Amino acid sequence: MTQAQQSRTDEDASKDAFFARIAEISQDMIAAHGKDFAMGTLVLAARWIASDKISEPPARH
Template sequence: MTQALTAEDQSKDRFFASLAKIAESMVEEHGKDFATGALILAAQWVAENRIGGEKDPMH
């Protein structure tokens, strides 16, 4: 039996699809090393609240 996706799951799937397209474009234009580094850097920025969230008042 197939379970219907929630609105949140559908939204997340759209973001993953967008991210995959961006990653593919980066690999095609600049190679795997660039794409990997850029995605890791973006993830680090999110984790450190540099983008996409409230600034940590302690830092």
């Protein structure tokens, strides 16, 4: 396996892990507040990302 192939494999594994986390959080939101809440939250998050509103981590108090 070339370094580029290994890097791609690592990237794919990382992306898969994020999708798994998002799926788990989505299921939790649906169970607690329903599908509309979960979808709205994910759409809002996408809008924030697109407009660079969450490009920096939030300040911790």
